[in-house]
Amino acid sequence: MDSLLDFEECVKDSPEFRLKLELFEADVSVLETQLDKVMKLCGKMVEAGQAYNAANQLFLAGLAELSTYHRKDGVISNCLNQFNQGLQEMVSFHTMLFDQTQRAISQQLTNLCSQFLPQLVETRREFVRIGDDLETAAVKSAQASRHKAADAERASHLLLATRKCYQHFALDYCLQLNTFKTQQRIDILNSVFSFVHAQFTFFHQGFDLLRDLEPTMKTMATQLSQFSADCAAKRKDLENTHLLVQQRDASGEPMVIPCPGSDDIIQGYLFKRSRRKTKTWKRSWFSIRDNQLLYRKSHKEEAVVLFEDLRLCAVKSLEHLDRRFCFELLSVQKCCALQADSEQLKQAWLSALQGSIDLAYRERADSQPKELPPPLCGGDSSPGPPAPRPSVLDVALRGPGNQRCCDCGEEEPRWASINLGVTVCIECSGIHRSLGVHLSKVRSLTLDSWEAEQLKLLCILGNNTVNRIYEARCSEEGRVKPRANSPRVEKETWIKEKYVEKRFVQNGSSDGARGGKGEAALRLYRAASAGDPVAMAAALAQGAEVNGSIAEETGRTALIGAAVGGSLLACEFLLLNGANVNHRDLRGQGALHAAATAGHTGQVCLLLKRGANQYAVDERGQDPLAIAVETANADIVTLLRMARMNEEMRDSEGVFGAMGDDETFQDIFRDFSDMASHDPERLSRRQFSRGGGEEEEEEEEEEEEEVVKGGAGETVNSRQHGVGKTS
Structure with missing residues (x-):
């Protein structure tokens, strides 16, 4: 330890004391400068950290938007969501680190400087002033004449009084310097220790978080490897398909055969003649599906049923029109003239229409048609497909009181203690981790995998049941439960009193021969034999040893x-x-x-x-x-x-x-x-609305502005009705 100022030397006011005092004051001045520098640099570091956290939050918001963009891709969306939540917790840990750093460095060192330095400056000013007065009194006493006894005596008394006052201020000044010199060692070490402890806690929490994410990362690494292989195979397949299409003999005719997996028998572009404006033809996309002829007015609109039941229709070629490759579809109610792009496509459509009509008659004549599965959008009369499995989070929040944090009441908690059977918020989960896994095993409801029995326990116990056990004597103790916006220190104190000290647990011992932990162990054994998790949780809270052996058993x-x-x-x-x-x-x-x-x-x-x-x-x-x-x-x-x-x-x-x-x-x-059985997935089939085709067709014809005219001299106002009109 550094040497301090000697009070005896201070009283003597020797040159050695004066020299040591000057060195002491210079040392204090240097220390003050260094402390001020450290506090300023700490402030800049915290500001930079807060700016980093703000940028991190913006980055995570961008990831969240990217996740919503890929919401239809379950694998990518799930991956982004899980990592986004983990990174959000890491940002929260960063925020707590910077808060603790500011308290550890800035506040403690500021308290040190504000407590001692202003008083030191004031005391030194008085010390210097009294020293000057002592010097003046000594000079006056020395100059007093021996022949003037009264003046000499007065000068001696003044010198004596001034010397006593000087000694008082000198001793006080030395005491304050020595106290500051001693206290600064403790405060500086305590400040640095608190900062390092905050760093230790931060990295320990980060390690625990990443360790919890490790199974998810391994699963995703496997998926990523599989996706890479699938992507390479798909890319190669696309290149081969592109090459085949490129090498095909291009006749200029579009394909009319649907892609594999499509419900359409045939699809492609056809010209459709307006029923009111016979010389007006509009190009649309047609398809045959479920014994119906459908067409799209544009790519932005849904398919419209043109003919509901092809069994009630007849199809024939139109040879006497000026336009080529035309054919007609007739029913009892209406007829429609259509035009293909080539003779080959015309014959393909004629064959497809006639084949669809024949197939519909054969299916109707079948005495035992195949049973079709119910539609996806079926009403109450027909059962729909099995509902998707709810997520772990959805199931967990159904437990009694699980919609809010067990310890502070914050809404929508995303973490849980699997051995206590409660859900907690992100801040309380960090405090639970610090208790140790022997007291609370924290797991994420969105990032971690859960076994069925663990999830059942969380639903059976739940926040309400556990709080009735661990907060039974809360009102008797006069404690108020912290809220979501309460300081972290208050939450940490509450959680330790609640789960570590078990301060609010009701004493369950009786007046029998067995008491205390022995009786609690017996209650635990009986509850375990009966399969009652609530009674078991109460017995553990009342001090039962989980590995305690029962002599009677x-x-x-x-x-x-x-x-x-x-x-x-x-x-x-x-x-x-x-x-x-x-x-x-x-x-x-x-x-x-x-x-x-x-x-x-x-x-x-x-x-x-x-x-x-x-x-x-x-x-x-x-x-x-x-x-x-x-x-x-x-x-x-x-x-x-x-x-x-x-x-x-x-x-x-x-x-x-x-x-x-x-x-x-x-x-x-x-x-x-696996204790649960799952219903097999059932096939579904979309149902198209019946009717309305003719009305929508008339709407289209009223709103048409751009038309394709056939032949020179044809006008939009023509009212000639030619071939195709039924009698």
């Missing part, structure tokens, strides 16, 4: 009780809260033994996924597989044998065996794990 834990009871939710809840999957009771049996004995296939599958030892033997020397064989449970025997085979194959492959498991085992494992 031969040393069984709650997980073994849940395996015996057969509740998948109870097993999953205990495993999420740190239950030891390989604990064994006094008879040497663990949860896997109990599940195999009880014949609960779902529990066996879940415990295997969580790392249960399938080779452990009980006091009879039987492992779970031997128990399943003894109880003749074929499903469990198959599952355990496949699991054992898969493990042996992986071990035999050495280090490369970890790259992937046996596909057959994975298929069987997935079949046992």
